[in-house]
Amino acid sequence: MTTCSKCKHWRKTGQGNAQAYGECRRSAPSPSTTGGPMLEPVWPRTLDIDGCGEFTAAPMPKPERAAESVTEPTRTPRQTQKGGQNRRKR
Numbered sequence: 001m002t003t004c005s006k007c008k009h010w011r012k013t014g015q016g017n018a019q020a021y022g023e024c025r026r027s028a029p030s031p032s033t034t035g036g037p038m039l040e041p042v043w044p045r046t047l048d049i050d051g052c053g054e055f056t057a058a059p060m061p062k063p064e065r066a067a068e069s070v071t072e073p074t075r076t077p078r079q080t081q082k083g084g085q086n087r088r089k090r
Contacts, residue, residue: 002051003049003051004046004047004048004052005022005048006057007024007055007057008058009024009054010025010046010048011023011025013045019048019049020047020048022045023043023045024046024052026054026056030042
């Protein structure tokens, strides 16, 4: 199903009583004034169940690897000039 919530361009910004809402970031934002001299970027606001003709599927999250399958790299001792004796005797 091609809904906004499954699109890679949609960013969730809040949760209503029954549905989430967010912004479609497919295109550049439109400038909007808030009554003052400043312009603010505004992206189209949509519900999570909305959709459009420019849907692009969001990438699937990578599955977590099991802890037992992760192995620590083997470490080799650091080579020194005196055959491993890098401390000075006092």
